[in-house]
Amino acid sequence: MNETEQGLLDWWKTDIIEMEPGVIRYRGYPVEELIGNVSFAQMIWLMVRGDLPTEGQARLLDTALMSAVDHGPQAPSIAIARMAATCGIGLNNAMASAVNVLGDVHGGAGEQAMMFYQAVRDRQQQGTSLQQSVSDQLDQHIAEQGKFVPGFGHRFHPVDPRAPRLLQLVDEAAAAGGVSGEFAHIGRQVEAEIAARKGKTIPMNIDGATAVIYAELGMPAPLARGLFCLSRSVGILAHAWEQTEQGGRNKGPIPRQFTWSYGGHSNRKVPESE
Amino acid sequence: MNETEQGLLDWWKTDIIEMEPGVIRYRGYPVEELIGNVSFAQMIWLMVRGDLPTEGQARLLDTALMSAVDHGPQAPSIAIARMAATCGIGLNNAMASAVNVLGDVHGGAGEQAMMFYQAVRDRQQQGTSLQQSVSDQLDQHIAEQGKFVPGFGHRFHPVDPRAPRLLQLVDEAAAAGGVSGEFAHIGRQVEAEIAARKGKTIPMNIDGATAVIYAELGMPAPLARGLFCLSRSVGILAHAWEQTEQGGRNKGPIPRQFTWSYGGHSNRKVPESE
Amino acid sequence: MNETEQGLLDWWKTDIIEMEPGVIRYRGYPVEELIGNVSFAQMIWLMVRGDLPTEGQARLLDTALMSAVDHGPQAPSIAIARMAATCGIGLNNAMASAVNVLGDVHGGAGEQAMMFYQAVRDRQQQGTSLQQSVSDQLDQHIAEQGKFVPGFGHRFHPVDPRAPRLLQLVDEAAAAGGVSGEFAHIGRQVEAEIAARKGKTIPMNIDGATAVIYAELGMPAPLARGLFCLSRSVGILAHAWEQTEQGGRNKGPIPRQFTWSYGGHSNRKVPESE
């Protein structure tokens, strides 16, 4: 092979997948050996991390993924999926328009919570106590990014029913030795510190809880968003499909008999051109 | 509640998710009971089908999902994910641009194979033999849509290593009574009929094999594409993430020192305007 | 250059743009000569058609583009743009999620109307009269695709105020010799034939009128959708930007105090696993 060809192949270099005619290997494992021996959650781990997880790691990842699939059609992602499904495009396109909006605000809280937890852990590793580390990081967060702490509090749920159950499973995994449990401690201390400062509990929500899991599993923070996209894609698909079966054409956000309020300039004539 | 409000709430009616403050139920099941008891694959089934699958159904769905996650950066979806990851957008956006192209050609073969199999099964249910049903459906397909049969043959792999292994698992599930096995028979007969006509085997590929699974599981054909999008989203995420870690800015399709061939009009002057 | 390199450059061969260091030519014209001498509409024509339009052609294209920019936030594309703008993604991403839904139903009527008109014209070119060609094509359309004729009738507007004005401009252009006017005749005859059959007028709408223009301009039918996407992107941008300035986080389709109707299975317990 000459230099041009080598440069060309290297332009698309990857450690993830190797192929020859009749051969597919992911991270070195032949696909036909993986099939039937490895679950979807294990495969996800293998693809993003490079090695197979332990049983305990796989179970926690599976749980984080299954817990965040949907929050109903008031969420913009789900509403978009349903409207898109009535516009004459494929399910793949409806899913894309919806996944696309899982941005910093709609899909980023888990990633941001992980960064918060990891910053606390970094402080601890400098020798600061858990309590002090959380307090210092909270001070820094409020100073730099405002008082809203990602992963805590919910507009709709007084207590998010998913969070305590997820933390319970982390505790069980830590007791079994599968994970350290240090991020569950951090998450709970953040909740306690906020409560102490505010005089009332602002409970951990789904994003705060899945961030605990992803941090326990050693995921880089940006993958919290990527994995959330995989998870929420399930709800997006389910709603796009239900809407497809319900039918409808060009479904708008509110029933057809309503027209929005107009707050702009009153009726005027187009001026004569100069 | 007055009529307007009711009409408003009904505009977004769904059977998938019910919420009250502090309560989330999917298809009637409280989320905190599902968490820890139900796998990601079971949750996917529950969301798109309305009820929990049996263990055997869940295992087959899990396998179909884990088997199709990636086919490398020569696939446009994966190349798009990697290029997108260098353009200064979020992982969710890179995933969206990529999932979006899983259309009729890049993501539709599974759905089309299912429609073929289901049409064969419909012929059988009219009393025609398997062999005749396949032959008749193949005639009709070729007449209407040309000689390319979705789910069979591969540009790169003489034998797609995923397909025989997936069929083997369907056989095992059928032996255990979890599925009927009828679509595995249909798929194999299609392969045999094509081979008899061509004088050489055009082996079933991943799309043909996952279509067997989804048909055995009673999925509607369009969900074959939707579920493939969930599956391939894993590879899309893994490649977008690997590219993010490799770095790069505005990665083009070929190395930077190359400029495309130009085949258009030679250099010319803009005419004086009239 | 060796064969590998040539094959590589030819893989991305294009007639649209030629570049060397310091040189950019579109369709053979140096960019610095185009700038200041050619309007945005002329540039759009040059890019998709390969040559510069006449003044009359450019004016009609410009008008078709400016006439279809927006139809308000009840349209799913606009609602999606506004919701997306509150999710923490860029304006480019909000535009993408919205343009993406301009599919067969939401963005395809112009393309479909053009195909209808062109089929009538093909019948005329076989020697059939305009009246008979329209009647025959209408019969065929209804038999194959149902009674809804793309480009005619509107859910909201008794008469779409854009259509008669656009047709008037086509008439003026035809009188000036810029276009033939044959598709304006066809469009009006379709309207007349539908009215004769139904006993009431189903007036031409914006899609039927822009399809007349694009057909007069010799555009291939699929470009009617592509050009509509350019046009509607303006409204999409304007609404995404207005929403950005209004603020909001994760804007859902209906006000926050409302929760959708749930029509699914009542509360039930997760079964013990097998």
Added chain:
Amino acid sequence: MNETEQGLLDWWKTDIIEMEPGVIRYRGYPVEELIGNVSFAQMIWLMVRGDLPTEGQARLLDTALMSAVDHGPQAPSIAIARMAATCGIGLNNAMASAVNVLGDVHGGAGEQAMMFYQAVRDRQQQGTSLQQSVSDQLDQHIAEQGKFVPGFGHRFHPVDPRAPRLLQLVDEAAAAGGVSGEFAHIGRQVEAEIAARKGKTIPMNIDGATAVIYAELGMPAPLARGLFCLSRSVGILAHAWEQTEQGGRNKGPIPRQFTWSYGGHSNRKVPESE
């Protein structure tokens, strides 16, 4: 109308478009009066700004839009459009996947250049000289964001042929009194200051030049990206359409005979599960 209905209509309140049956007004102007009297560029201005532009403003906006339509298939956005067009999706979907990647890196330089210029202008308005303001802002930029200055320098073009021509048109518009010309001065001083520091000129590029225009026109900086998306959508459409006519299925980034380099783990066996 009761309070619920009013809240509902206000949820989608807009100043852009007003509709009643048979009536469409943009920013107060009836659509049928705009059609034929207002160009596409004027309409774009009206939609995003709220009022009609002067002739001079419209001409500059038109020029900025027509100048940035395409930079060839090495740009990820264009490569994505072309690959997408072979995947069995609509032109709208191909456009969406492509526009989506015009993010901070691929589509944000104009917006960032505008923010730089506006920061210089703010310094001037505090009474600092142009020269000092540019120098101070450059110091601050380098300290906070590194030495790469958005809008200056080009990987491929020693001199970007679009930039000097665009600046010339701004000068002409300023001489005619249509714009102030202050941002052209700022842009040139940034170029001069960088040259003085480096000992060689890093010439203004298309992003730096369109940022001058958008700043002269009083656009908010984020609209520089939005307007660039409108502009580049033209090239995206042209390439998607050319690829559609060329044909192809699942076009990858490099010719089919090449397989990427694999740099990952060597062939290994899947471990027995625990």
